[in-house]
Amino acid sequence: MIKGIGHIALAVRDIEGVAAALCRTIGLPLPPIKTFPERRMKVALVEVGPVQLELLEDLSETGMIARHVAAHGNSIHHFCLITDAIDADLQELKQREVPLMDPVPREGLRGKRIAFISPELLKGIPIELSDP
Template sequence: MIQGIGHIGIFVRDLEASLEGLCNLLGIPRPPIKDNTDWRMKVALVEAGGLQLELVEDYSQETWVAESVRERGDHIHHFCLLSDDLEADLAALGRRGVRAKMPSPVKGLRGKRIIFLESETVGGVSVELSEP
């Protein structure tokens, strides 16, 4: 069952600079940066007011994330819904015409299983489903 919004994903060119500016704006300490060498990306989670922002930098410069940043600059990319049963939720969504972008969930940047949905089947926005 979908439990609610987990985070908002923001793609950035320079994670250090983005964290410095955002944490200064919010008046909060800087969170740790996690390096996911499998994906060749760095990620940091900023929490403020009960909302989690996931900042992602692709240091490989070779993936669709880097391409998206080259085309659009730093930007909000997606929001994530938490699911306590990805397969059941995907089946239920499929019955309502929602399609996944990938054949099955994969291990995401934070080590949880995730899957992205086809934006044209969910109102034109980018949505990720993730284990809590």
Template sequence: MIGRLNHVAIAVPDIAAAAEMYRKTLGAQVSAPEALEEHGVTVVFITLPNTKIELLEPLGGESPVARFLERNPDGGMHHICYEVDDILAARDRLVNSGARVLGSMEPRIGAHGKPVLFLHPKDFNGTLIELEQA
């Protein structure tokens, strides 16, 4: 069912410093920051030859990464995103197997403009998984 690794998201307390570190110290190709107000994050995309890293800094009072950074002030790996061909078929397979889908169970439109779901970390080895319809 799961296909490509779409991205790994890393929550960071200071996205300008983190982007500069990836650009200068690690020599990676780094985008300009984009404020995604409806998602509560500012994001920087790091393009690797086979996938990408997304740096996420909280934006606004309801950011989904703010609590993560309270627990992990230095930042850390926040979630991993796998692509699926059919998000509704994926959801039904997961629910039938007893795994928990977060939120309303209906896919939302994610930061890339595509339908996404998040899965409960307790059911997946403490890892927050995002599924994105490719």
């Protein structure tokens, strides 16, 4: 069952610059920027109340985030909904023939089980489901 919004992911070209500008503008501490070489990306999590802004920068020029930024500039990439029953939710979505990118959960960057609903559902915006 969906419990709320976990994060909103922003695909960016310059994570250091975007994080600094964002945090300076809204008066929040600068978050650590983590590099995930195996996923070819950098990630920073900006805490904004109960929701996180997840900044994503591709380490390659051909990865999913880099392609998104090339096509759309710095912009919202996806949003994440927290669920306390990801397996049951995925089964229900399959029964309703909702297009899924991940028919079974996989491990996300934070070590939680996640799955993505296809961007075709919302005409280009993927939805991530995540364990709490």
